[in-house]
Amino acid sequence: MMNDERWLNLFNDYANSSFVDALRRQSPHLLPGAGPRPETREAEAVVPHGTTVLAIRYRDGVIMAGDRQATAGYQVASRRIEKIFKSDDLSGVGIAGAAGPAMEMAKLFQTELEHYEKVEGDNLSLEGKANKLGQMIRMNLQAAMMGLAVVPIFAGFDEKVGVGRLFKYDITGGRYEEKDYDAQGSGSKDARDALKKLWRRDMGREDALRCALESLIDAADEDVGTGGPDFVRGIFPTVKTISRSGFGEVPDDEVRRVCEAILGERTKIGNGG
Amino acid sequence: MPLPYYVSPEQMMKDKAEYARKGIARGRSIVTLEYRDGILLVAENPSSLLHKVSEIYDRIAFAGVGKYNEFENLRIAGIRHADVKGYSYSRGDVTAKALANAYSQALGNIFTQDIKPFEVEVLVAEVGDANGAKSEIYHILYDGTIEDEHNYAAMGGQADEIRRFLKDHYQAGSTLEESLQLGVRALSVTQNKTLSERDLEVAVLDRTKERRKFRRIPPEALSQLLGTAK
Numbered sequence: 015m016m017n018d019e020r021w022l023n024l025f026n027d028y029a030n031s032s033f034v035d036a037l038r039r040q041s042p043h044l045l046p047g048a049g050p051r052p053e054t055r056e057a058e059a060v061v062p063h064g065t066t067v068l069a070i071r072y073r074d075g076v077i078m079a080g081d082r083q084a085t086a087g088y089q090v091a092s093r094r095i096e097k098i099f100k101s102d103d104l105s106g107v108g109i110a111g112a113a114g115p116a117m118e119m120a121k122l123f124q125t126e127l128e129h130y131e132k133v134e135g136d137n138l139s140l141e142g143k144a145n146k147l148g149q150m151i152r153m154n155l156q157a158a159m160m161g162l163a164v165v166p167i168f169a170g171f172d173e174k175v176g177v178g179r180l181f182k183y184d185i186t187g188g189r190y191e192e193k194d195y196d197a198q199g200s201g202s203k204d205a206r207d208a209l210k211k212l213w214r215r216d217m218g219r220e221d222a223l224r225c226a227l228e229s230l231i232d233a234a235d236e237d238v239g240t241g242g243p244d245f246v247r248g249i250f251p252t253v254k255t256i257s258r259s260g261f262g263e264v265p266d267d268e269v270r271r272v273c274e275a276i277l278g279e280r281t282k283i284g285n286g287g
Numbered sequence: 288m289p290l291p292y293y294v295s296p297e298q299m300m301k302d303k304a305e306y307a308r309k310g311i312a313r314g315r316s317i318v319t320l321e322y323r324d325g326i327l328l329v330a331e332n333p334s335s336l337l338h339k340v341s342e343i344y345d346r347i348a349f350a351g352v353g354k355y356n357e358f359e360n361l362r363i364a365g366i367r368h369a370d371v372k373g374y375s376y377s378r379g380d381v382t383a384k385a386l387a388n389a390y391s392q393a394l395g396n397i398f399t400q401d402i403k404p405f406e407v408e409v410l411v412a413e414v415g416d417a418n419g420a421k422s423e424i425y426h427i428l429y430d431g432t433i434e435d436e437h438n439y440a441a442m443g444g445q446a447d448e449i450r451r452f453l454k455d456h457y458q459a460g461s462t463l464e465e466s467l468q469l470g471v472r473a474l475s476v477t478q479n480k481t482l483s484e485r486d487l488e489v490a491v492l493d494r495t496k497e498r499r500k501f502r503r504i505p506p507e508a509l510s511q512l513l514g515t516a517k
Contacts (some may be wrong), residue, residue, distance in 0.1 A: 121374070
């Protein structure tokens with residue numbers, strides 16, 4: 015009997031390709047949700063929060079975009095924060111909510127995917143990646159109840175089906191697949207309203223980029239937490255494309271040009287939106 | 288009641304070493320060569336699924352000879368070590384030296400304490416920058432002995448002959464193509480047959496690549512580099 019158990023434990027250890035599980039055995043204090051837990055909601059107003067991120071489907075896959083501002087209460091905490099992270103060659107996470115835990119989760123997720131790939135010699139399926147992220151969000155539930163929620167958007171290119179797919183989450187790790195577009199964070203309602211009017215099936219890269227930026231500009235216009243394009247400091251929203259050919263960055267120059275065009279048109283017709 | 292028996296420590300170590308060496312000598316060999324853009328790893332391996340050479344971290348690769356389940360175990364332990372370290376400090380803090388030391392300790396302990404030693408030799412390679420840090424190659428034996436090698440290394444059944452061959456023929460600053468051809472010649476130096484791309488597993492740590500430097504060279508590209516493409 016003893017022998018059986020030993021054998022089974024060894025087997026489970028050898029057959030495990032998860033980095034989170036390795037970390038749980040080796041350094042459990044580094045996992046999300048470990049360490050002291052907040053017992054009041056006081057932290058909510060002083061901890062920087064990421065504001066608006068969105069993902070939209072287009073002809074070649076998915077475009078992810080986010081503004082660059084982090085907000086703590088009524089203060090700007092950072093103007094240059096990045097909210098869209100590459101998780102592997104074919105997927106990315108857009109983080110919204112408490113910025114510190116969210117960035118750590120994005121890093122853990124990235125390590126988890128790479129670890130699996132190295133151990134198994136093969137990539138996780140997009141479905142598998144989406145589930146894994148849900149499990150990580152669930153570990154943070156206690157902090158989330160105290161106002162330090164992490165609610166990312168996950169998007170990627172599904173090689174098996176040959177399309178882009180996107181997922182949103184709730185604080186319990188609940189995972190919901192969205193069909194065409196979604197936004198998350200304090201300006202998400204405004205961004206979604208804009209997306210509802212602007213999104214078209216099978217948009218090309220140019221149109222999708224414009225649709226994403228226009229929605230972010232609308233969110234920044236209505237939501238005090240979301241930052242708009244900043245021509246004085248030269249800070250523009252982050253935009254990434256995920257398609258069959260991999261995870262790509264839309265260069266700052268191009269984002270600036272499109273922002274200028276959108277704002278120029280709005281100025282001309284005298285409609286601030 | 289069985290009779291108590293005594294075996295001298297010298298005899299015991301000798302027996303274990305001989306046992307491990309025999310196991311390793313049965314296996315096929317691996318060579319590693321520094322070339323212009325990084326480090327090349329060439330293994331004689333007829334299987335395209337069970338790897339002998341693989342990626343550990345951004346700049347670090349692993350190679351093992353001997354008993355597959357044993358070096359596979361070491362490989363996974365290495366990936367865990369590197370990923371945990373990189374996650375808790377930073378990616379730049381993961382080094383081949385620390386990993387090679389950990390392997391050396393683990394193999395040394397197994398050799399002295401377990402009845403059966405591991406029948407493996409492993410190699411840890413880290414590619415350096417184009418200007419600055421040099422590449423590092425560590426070779427760890429079944430009993431935990433660790434050596435740092437320069438320019439080239441060989442391990443497995445015919446390692447001594449291969450090393451002699453490389454000593455006479457190795458040239459620094461060669462291209463990938465030249466190094467690969469030299470590596471394949473070195474592997475076949477003790478055999479009568481010539482090795483084709485189907486018998487080989489080849490990977491490089493390519494310093495011109497972004498972050499993750501490890502890259503496998505698939506059979507089609509291999510036959511082109513070897514000049515055997517039809």
